[in-house]
Amino acid sequence: MSASPVTLMVARRIASGRYHDFNRWLNEGRELAADFPGYLGSGVLAPPEHHDEYQIIFRFSSSETLHAWEHSASRHAWLVRGKGLYDAPHEHRATGLDAWFQTGSGSVPPRWKQAVAVWLAFFPISLLFQWVFGGMLADWALIPRVLVSTLILTPVMVFVFIPLSTRLLSPWLQGKWSPMDRWMHVRRITRT
Numbered sequence: 318m319s320a321s322p323v324t325l326m327v328a329r330r331i332a333s334g335r336y337h338d339f340n341r342w343l344n345e346g347r348e349l350a351a352d353f354p355g356y357l358g359s360g361v362l363a364p365p366e367h368h369d370e371y372q373i374i375f376r377f378s379s380s381e382t383l384h385a386w387e388h389s390a391s392r393h394a395w396l397v398r399g400k401g402l403y404d405a406p407h408e409h410r411a412t413g414l415d416a417w418f419q420t421g422s423g424s425v426p427p428r429w430k431q432a433v434a435v436w437l438a439f440f441p442i443s444l445l446f447q448w449v450f451g452g453m454l455a456d457w458a459l460i461p462r463v464l465v466s467t468l469i470l471t472p473v474m475v476f477v478f479i480p481l482s483t484r485l486l487s488p489w490l491q492g493k494w495s496p497m498d499r500w501m502h503v504r505r506i507t508r509t
Contacts, residue, residue: 322357323383325375329403339402343373346395350375353389355382358476362484374480426490434490438482439474446470 331339347359355378362372377383386392425431446466454462483490 321379323377323380325377325383325387327373327375328370329373330370332402332404335402339371339399342395342399342402343371346392346399347375349391349395350386353377353382353386355379356386358472360476360480362480372484376475426492430490434482434486435479437486438478439470442470442474442478 329339343361347361350356350359357376357378359376360374362374364370364372375383375386377386446469450466454465457465
């Protein structure tokens with residue numbers, strides 16, 4: 318089994334008219350997971366407008382800790398309580414950096430695209446952090462200054478902004494869209 322952090326991504330389509338019940342149930346499950354050893358965090362990616370499939374992400378420190386949570390009696394009871402709130406769940410596990418980028422088919426975009434997606438998430442948040450807190454931290458020694466900034470920014474990036482960036486850039490990361498396609502489309506329109 319893996320000693321690397323493991324991400325479990327679950328897609329659940331909300332049953333008609335059960336949105337509020339589903340959200341209550343989902344929050345209960347996230348609180349339940351937080352009580353297990355090795356839990357690193359969880360997040361929910363809401364669907365785009367006019368869609369009903371939520372992406373739920375659970376991250377654990379290792380395959381072993383994820384396995385313990387997945388096969389626990391409390392998680393089983395939670396899943397039983399959720400019957401009827403969602404349709405057609407599917408799950409996917411990933412380790413390391415690929416966990417953010419792997420598609421349902423198992424494909425992963427090239428590393429350079431992954432780097433661009435991470436940078437696009439990290440740059441504006443780092444800039445905002447420096448703008449808000451840079452003056453306060455300016456007189457600190459280098460190591461404490463970097464320690465504090467990374468302690469604050471890393472969880473924000475891992476649980477919020479990198480998943481958001483990969484979701485927004487998904488068509489480009491999966492090779493379904495490129496800026497060149499858009500440029501060629503605009504060029505065709507202006508020529509006609």
